[in-house]
Structure formats: structure tokens, C-alpha cells
Amino acid sequence: MTTSTAIPATEPHRPRSRLAALRRWLMLRLFVPLRQGRTARLRYAAVLDGQTVNLHAALPRSTRLPDRADVVLCRGRVRHLAEAHVYQGPDGELLMDAAILMGAELGGVPAGPGRWKLRLRTYTGPRKRSVALLLLEPPVPYEGPTRPMEASPVTGARHRVGRTVTGAARIVSSAPKPAVEVAKVHMSHAGVAVDFRVLGTRVDTPWAEFVAAGRRIRQPVHPLGPDTYRTEVPLDGMEPRSSRPEHWDVVLCQETGPPLRLGRRLHDVRNPRRVFAMRSMAMTPAGRTPMIVQPRYTPAGNLRVTCTRMPEAD
Numbered sequence: 001m002t003t004s005t006a007i008p009a010t011e012p013h014r015p016r017s018r019l020a021a022l023r024r025w026l027m028l029r030l031f032v033p034l035r036q037g038r039t040a041r042l043r044y045a046a047v048l049d050g051q052t053v054n055l056h057a058a059l060p061r062s063t064r065l066p067d068r069a070d071v072v073l074c075r076g077r078v079r080h081l082a083e084a085h086v087y088q089g090p091d092g093e094l095l096m097d098a099a100i101l102m103g104a105e106l107g108g109v110p111a112g113p114g115r116w117k118l119r120l121r122t123y124t125g126p127r128k129r130s131v132a133l134l135l136l137e138p139p140v141p142y143e144g145p146t147r148p149m150e151a152s153p154v155t156g157a158r159h160r161v162g163r164t165v166t167g168a169a170r171i172v173s174s175a176p177k178p179a180v181e182v183a184k185v186h187m188s189h190a191g192v193a194v195d196f197r198v199l200g201t202r203v204d205t206p207w208a209e210f211v212a213a214g215r216r217i218r219q220p221v222h223p224l225g226p227d228t229y230r231t232e233v234p235l236d237g238m239e240p241r242s243s244r245p246e247h248w249d250v251v252l253c254q255e256t257g258p259p260l261r262l263g264r265r266l267h268d269v270r271n272p273r274r275v276f277a278m279r280s281m282a283m284t285p286a287g288r289t290p291m292i293v294q295p296r297y298t299p300a301g302n303l304r305v306t307c308t309r310m311p312e313a314d
Contacts, residue, residue, distance in 0.1 A: 039132045040096060040120050042169055045161045046139045050149030050266070051102050053159065053171055057120070057133055059086065059094040066122035071098045072130070073109060073116040073171065080109045084120060096120060102159050102173065103152060111173055115162075118169045135161065135169035145275075146268045151176065153266040156199035176200035180252045180260045182303050183228070185295050189283050192295065192305055193232040194250060195224060196262055206254045207231075208262075210238070210305070212246045221252070235293065236285035238307045245308040263302040272297040282310060 040063075044056040055071065069084040084098040101108030118133045139148075139161055151158045156176025163169055178201035186193040194208075208231035210217040217237050221229045231250070240246045250262040269275040273296055280294035290310040298304055 039134045042133055042135045045135055045169055047149065047159050047161060049153070050268075051106060051108070051152035051154065051157070051159065053098075053100040053102060053161065055084075055096070055098040055100070055118075055133070055169075057096045058089075059096060059120070060131060061093070063094050063122065063129070063131075064124065065094060066124045066129075069096065069120060069122045071100060071133075072119045072121050073100075073111050074119060075111070075114050075116050080111050080116075081121075082109050086122065100171075102171070103155050103157060105155050106152075111171070113157075113173050113175045116171045116173065117164070118171065133169045134167045135163040136167060138163065145270055147270055149266075149268045151266055156181070156266060178260060179265060180262045181266055182262050182264050185278060185303070187278075187281055187293065187295065189235075189281075189285075191232050191234040192293065193230055194262060194303065195228065195230045196252075198227045198229070198252070198260075199266075201257070201260075203252065203254050204256065206252055208233075209251045209253055209259070210248045211251055212238075212248045215246075234285070235283055235291075235307075236288050238293075238305070239285065239288050240291060240307050240309050243309055245306050248305040248307065250303050250305070261302045263300070264297055265301045267301075271299070272301045273299055 038060060040057040040059045042055060042057045044054065047053050065088060066086055069086045070081040071084045073080040073082065082098060082100040084096050086094055086096050089095045102111060104110035119130050120133055121128060121130045156179060158174045158176070160172050161169065162172045176199045179199045181197045181199060183195040183197055206221045206229070208219045208221050210219065210233045217233055219231050219233050221231045224230050238246070238248060251259045252262060253259045264272055264276060276297050278295045280292050282290065282292050284290040292308045292310060294306045294308070296304055296306065
């Protein structure tokens, strides 16, 4: 009789883990020692608000205090500069701080999608010196009620700090994912109105659909500004058909392209349902049954409107 051993579920990930371990070994044992004394080491590197890269580094001992300094973002032959501050630390070593705002729309560095290597350039009189910025340890996600911002809350573009196999720090930027971000929810005794932004895609003659189990209400969409819209739904069409609550999701549709759920995703909170809680209202649409209307966000950040018959109405 032969026996077989089950392959662990993590087996497909082992080649990737081994490759990462090999890259780290090559970086620490080969490339970093070869560049010793000719690079600046990042002690801190993170994207704190989804759009600002914060850097803190120690410069090589051979560096003298410069007149000024820049962080250079390099991608192929394209270069962008961001101001850096070099100063002398308590023990005499030179330190560098920089806060790089990403995105031309924000008045920051106009670096588009791609992998941007980071270098520090110093200026002393007519002389310039350029050194690589090394990142030995990548940022570690923290625990708590908030989490690192994964995207710019303004543009939806995504930025993260990474490193090459030689340890050189880089910013990896990507275009915003197609999404519909809720800006504001208005409630009245006539209905619910939602203001929202469209990110990462273009919409052509869109409309909104309020969708519940077996029910669908199609509503027009009105532009409010560039990529900003409003849709409204009357409450008399959302009356629950039984004593059980009915949950309505909101979807943006168009003739071509997939539908997109409305929600809130450009934030740093771990529990959007609790943090972005909205008050419920008791309403009685004309000629209809009294009900309680509660807009809220699901754990995934999707907007949902729950309508429930008031107890005295049963």
C-alpha cells in the first residue's frame, strides 16, 4: 500500500517567498556592502495620506552640509524634482527630510503611473552631487482603528514605497481604479439624494439604479461639476413589501462598461460602517406606510439604504 502526503495550500506561494528571500540576501550581502559610503540610508519612508511621500534619511559621512537639496524621481529619461531639507543631527551626522506631494492635479510632482527611483541631489555652489536612497526595510503596516491610505482621497491615484533588488528606494504609482466615490447623502421626506464623484474612468450618458432583492428603480443622473453627479430616488418607490427590512444598493450604469457600486473607499478607517454612520429618519411617503430609512456603509464601504416598516404600521 502506498501513502500520499497532501500538499499544503500555501505551496503555490513558496517560489515567490523563496525569490523574495533570495532578493533580500543579494541586497544585504552583496549590493549594499558594495555601495557602502556612497548612498543615503532611509530610516523612514511611507505614504501617510495616500498622496504625500514622507522620507527621512542619514547621508554618507563624506557629505558636507550643502546649500540646498532635492529628491530626484527618475523613470527612464524623465526626471522630477522635489525639495528636500538637509541638516545636521545631534551627533553631527547629516540628515535629510522630504515630503513629496504626488500629482500634478494637486500642485505636486507630475509623476504619472510607473516605477520612480529615488535619488538625493545636493548643491554646494556650482557643484552637484547625487547619491542613491537605500531602503533596507520596507514600511510595516500598523494596527489600530485607522490604516495606511491606499489611494489619494482627491484623485484616487495609488502610491506605495518599494525598492529594487539593489535596495534603491522607489515610488510605485498607478492610475486610479474605476470607482464611484460618495461625496454626500441628502435625506428628506420626499426621498434620498446622493452626490458622488467618478474616478478612474469616463462615463457616457450614465444613470443610477437602486437595487433590492427582486426590485430595481432606475433614476437619472445630473452633473454637478467635472466628474461630479447627483442622483435622487423617491421614497414612495422604496416602501418595504413586508415586515422584513429591505436593503437598497446604489449602482452607476451606462450603455458600455460594467456597473459600478457607489460607496466610500478613499479613506483610512477600518470600520466605515461605524465611523461614517448616518442618522436614520422616520418617514411617511404620501399615501404609503410609515417607515424608517437608514443610509449606511457596509464593511466593504458600499452605500446601502435600509428601509424598514415602523412597528405600529404592521
